Amino acid sequence: MPKSRRSRTVKPPARAAALPRHGGLTVPWITGWFDGRPYFGVNFPIRRIQAITHRLCQFCRQPLGRRIGLVVRPADSAVGYVDEPGMHPECLDYAVAVCPLLNGAMDQYRSAPPSVVAGLLASTPARAGKLAEAYEAWFVTPSGYEVAYGPDMTVLGIRLDVPVLMKRPVRAAAQPRLTDEEAALLRQVLGLESSAEGTTTP
Template identity: 45%
Template sequence: MHPILQRCARRPLAGGLVVPYVTLIHDGHAAFGVLDADRTLDAFRRRLCQICTQPLDERCYLLVRPADVVKGCSPEPALHPECLPYTAGHCPMLNGTATHYRHSPVLAGHPAGRPCTDPCCLCPPRSPDDAGHTARSGRLADRYEA
């Protein structure tokens, strides 16, 4: 495992891991693998690293799947060169430990199996009709490249 980077020293931790800036925090819990749309947009607009939230330098990395390359864009903001190894070392989608997509989706409204109990919350309802998840469920995980 990679040690926590100096750039990430002020970032919150969950289970000993740095919580990336773009990760959704729901009901006080980090929902790893779920992007916070507002923070993601903020990172794109302000050219911030998706992990440490510091401004990107001229040299940075994008995480892309083959489908993203075809489209010519990445759904996630860039990372600093030093934030990439930490991320790749801990993210199952990048380090090869997630060989298949989950059979059950981890939805923004139910991170880590904790259903949302706040009636005023804007989180999406849990829906088995998620066409994107249904199409990927149990299938081989996409290959990501930097």
Template identity: 40%
Template sequence: MDERCFLIVRPADAARGCSPEPALHPECLPYAAAHCPMLNGTATHYRRSPLLATHPAGRPCTDPSCPCPSRSPDGGHAARSGSPADRYEAWLIHTRNYRPVFGPDRSDMPSGVSLDVHVLRRRVLRTAQLTAEQERLTGLVRGLLGGNL
């Protein structure tokens, strides 16, 4: 990486102080933002069922000592399953501030990237998908304000 990179951050990540996504090179962010369904807004809800646990080679992985990333659902997936998509931001930081965060159960594998950093620039990639009730209430407020919301 060069001296700057982008972190993809949701409000829940910011509250936790850690993003599960690795950094993106500044030149790669436009591609990711254009082609990732969650970032470009074409996906309106999180998947109800996670991807099956597979090895990067495309076959099921049952070896507990294999270093391949886990594809099994985590607590975060279960909490988001079927929920409307969150707001996503891209935070530009200096790479010297890029610090992996390690979970208590796996001190040898990072669980994310620390968000306790100086942010040079924030860019909204997508706003949160509103629920039907939130859309209805927004419409009511819009009507009261003469459409200026």
């Protein structure tokens, strides 16, 4: 069964029962809406700050518990913080199951949203259209859930230089696909062209 169909049959956590649904999927509380539709993967800035500073789950909006899940890329580890708030483990599991970028159904970040949407919602234009990176799920305790601030006290996200209970791979980085010309050249270098030509049917 295609992942897109299977993801629609995944049951969301009970704590997220009050959230709206769109296209058969539960819409995370942090997701930005514009013109009556949700833009999955584009966060509403105010809700992002609220979730980080008030220790709310970015998915269901309820207070975080004894284990907090973070979705982390190598780029996040390099800067020392992740810009998205944490989630309950079961909310994170649902997000991974239904999000095509996290479950591997998509190998590229989607194109940037329309400029009017990007102007109102927090988006990541630097990633737009690029290959998906590797993702891990990190789990921390409430004492390790610390806000990362910029020099001007801007809320950057959640610090990663803290004790981590567990790290779990979510998806591997997407690999670039060869063009037809590159594939033909590779077959030639490996001698596959000549072997294929030498095979004849009686």
